[in-house]
Amino acid sequence: MPMKGRFPIRRTLEYLQKGDIIFKNRVKIMTVNYNTQGELSDGARKFVFFNIPRIQYKNQWLQIMMFKNMTPSPFLKFYLDNGEQVLVDVEGKDHKEISQHVKKILGKSEEVLQAEAQAKMQASNPANFGPIKYCLRECMCEVEGQVPCPGSTPLPKEMTGKYRAQMSASQE
Numbered sequence: 001m002p003m004k005g006r007f008p009i010r011r012t013l014e015y016l017q018k019g020d021i022i023f024k025n026r027v028k029i030m031t032v033n034y035n036t037q038g039e040l041s042d043g044a045r046k047f048v049f050f051n052i053p054r055i056q057y058k059n060q061w062l063q064i065m066m067f068k069n070m071t072p073s074p075f076l077k078f079y080l081d082n083g084e085q086v087l088v089d090v091e092g093k094d095h096k097e098i099s100q101h102v103k104k105i106l107g108k109s110e111e112v113l114q115a116e117a118q119a120k121m122q123a124s125n126p127a128n129f130g131p132i133k134y135c136l137r138e139c140m141c142e143v144e145g146q147v148p149c150p151g152s153t154p155l156p157k158e159m160t161g162k163y164r165a166q167m168s169a170s171q172e
Contacts, residue, residue: 010053019054021103022113023062029079030055033067034090044074046095078106 009015023030032052034044048066056064076088076098086106090098108116122128126143128135141149147159157163 007049010050016054016057019051019058020107021051021055021058021099022108023055023059023106024108026081027059027062027078027106028081029063029065031065031067031077031079032074033071033077034074035069035071040091041074043093043095043098044076044090047090047098050095051099076102 003009005011032044032048034048035041036045052064052066055062073089073091075090078086078088080086088098088102088105093101124136126136129137129140132138137143139149140146141152147155
């Protein structure tokens, strides 16, 4: 992909994956109201320019709407699933301050993120066997290179206990 356009590094996968704001599940819509001119909206403009692509990448279920030049002071508004609205004033703030504040009030904590990652790793571990609801495989026979289940495919005679007992009895 050619690196064209304004600050094309924003569209690289490495840049997008470095986003640290992952919202709680109850946040459904985020609106950003800012002005394209003026010093008071400078932080909001930079927040939109640098952080919104990362937020979209990390929170794909989140709807983000931007309103330009519709309000005298910049602000963010979050709509939660229970109908509640959270208003964040960003007038005169730096884009880093805005992202830290938003992460603090509506972002998932590090403990929650680590617990979710641990649960995901446990569920996807190929060494775990059990019900399909919780594990990737139900039985060891589903692993490639293993002996199939005797219930579905009969074992070769050499691998059955009866055959071995008969062979050892006939040799004696």
